[in-house]
Amino acid sequence: MPSSDSPEHSQSTRLAEIDKIPCRLVHPIPLGFVHFCAVQAIHEILIERDVDPKFIFQKAGISTQFWENFDVVPLTVLGRLTALAADHTRCSHFGLLVGQRATLASLGVIGALMRNSETVGDALRALVRHHGILNRGAVVEMLSGDHIVAVSYVPYEPDAEGAALHCERALAALTKVLWSLCGSDWTPEAVLLPRLQPPDTTPYTGFFRAPVQFEQETATLLLPSWLLTRSIEGAEPRVRTVVERRIRQIxxxxxxxxxxxxxxxxxxxxxxxxxxxxxxxxxxxxxxxxLSRRLKAEGTSFRLVASQLRLGIAKQLLADTNMSLALISAALEFSEPAAFTHAFRRWTGTTPSAWRKERRPDHATPGPSAAWGGSGVADR
Structure with a gap:
């Protein structure tokens, strides 16, 4: 029988831990949903800040005890809940606080795979490949350069509320996970966030210990490329093989x-x-x-899916940033701003400028709700 400090005992213990992962973190989730872990963090933060969670949760349309009965929450509901919590706690960095509660365990089987990857680069590539198990409303992508690696969290659910809050939460969570994998003796080169600059930016620079740029097109961590080669201490190849097999089955x-x-x-x-x-x-x-035939069978078309996606991105950038129409037009790959304005009017019946003005009456100097989360759902 292996001793308690032998490699065989360590592997057996790790494998047993994998079997204990809650079912809610093992099975895939429906389109437009995310796992419950962020909602638990919101509940905890509200209590710590002496705000009644029941009131906020009811206003968001969910029960405070929902995670005892449900494994997932719609991305739109999570965004609404986060924005409401940000407004009622008057905390401009609420999404950041939620992300800081993330752990490898909260990532379920994906966290187990990352923990047992050989290097940080392997762990990030595993997250990119299998992120859909945890989140059916956003994609994680990684682009490597000579000296910098860009890891981005990109929402794609067109009706998702609070996209800016999702983004800052996700980058904070990713940073916490990376520190847990290989130590915190490194910092990002820079952090890019697609949200209005809050009144106080020190919580962001204090947490990331790096320059933070707001008003960006996407949420991105810029990492030093050498970090990808850093080994993950204690990674178990046998455990990794078991987890990979479990993920493939799912x-x-x-x-x-x-x-x-x-x-x-x-x-x-x-x-x-x-x-x-x-x-x-x-x-x-x-x-x-x-592809066209399959989409038609589902009552839609490629053009409609693409238009809905572009509209969702346009609304997020109009609501959550002060980017010019020319920059938003370029981000959405329109030939010129006039073409973007024409398409937006066709989609919504109004112009981008009018939509932004209605959403944020004074977008040049955003009010509390705009600056504290960008979704404005608390004002509805």
Whole structure:
């Protein structure tokens, strides 16, 4: 029988821990949903700040005891809940606080896979590949350069509320996870956030210990490239093999939803072709006509899916940043701002400027709700 300090005992203990992961963190989730862990963190923070969670949760449309009965929460509801909590606690960095509560354990099987990856780079690539198990409303992507690695959290659910809050929460959570994997003796090169600059930025620079740039197109951590080669102490190859097999079983049993897969691919860095159905079909390894036929069977079309996605991104950038219409137009790959304005009017019946003004009457000097989360849902 292996001794308590032997490698065999360590592996057996780690494997037993994998078996104890709650079912809610093992099974995949429906389109537009995320796991419950962030909601638990919100509940805890509200109590710590002497704000009645029951009132906030009811206003957001969910029960304070929902995680005892449900495994997931819609991304839209999580955004609404976070924005309400930010307004009622009058905390401009509420999303940051939620993200700081993240642990490897809160990532379930993905956290177990990252913990037992050989290097930090392997762990990040595992997160990129399998993030859909945890979140069916955003994609994580990684781009490597000579000296800098960009890791981005990109929401793609078009109706998601509080996207800016989701983004800062996700980057804080990723930073905490990376520190737990390899120590905190390093810092990001920079942090980019797609939200209005809050009145006080010190909570952000204090946590990340790095320059934080607001009003950005995407939420991105810029990491030193050498970090990818850092070994993860105590990683167990045998445990990694078991976890990988578990994840493959999950993904084989629950393949991605067609529309979800299209949105994910259009939001990745390699696919910036918002109207190129042929290229997306090629990436999905199916025929263009087959893609159209399958979408038609679901009552939609590639053009409609692409338009809904672009509209969601446009609304988020209009509401959560002061980016000019020219910059937003370029981010959405319109030929010119006039083309963006025409498309936005077709989608909504109004212009981008009018929509922004209605959403944020004084967007040049945002009020508390705009500056504290960007969704403005607390004012509804």
């Amino acid at each position: 993904e084989d049993e629950y393949p991605p939803d067609l529309i979800d897969e299209i949105r994910r691919r259009m939001r990745t860095a390699g696919i910036r072709m918002w109207t190129n159905a042929k290229q997306v079909a090629r990436q999905m390894e199916i025929n263009r006509r087959t």
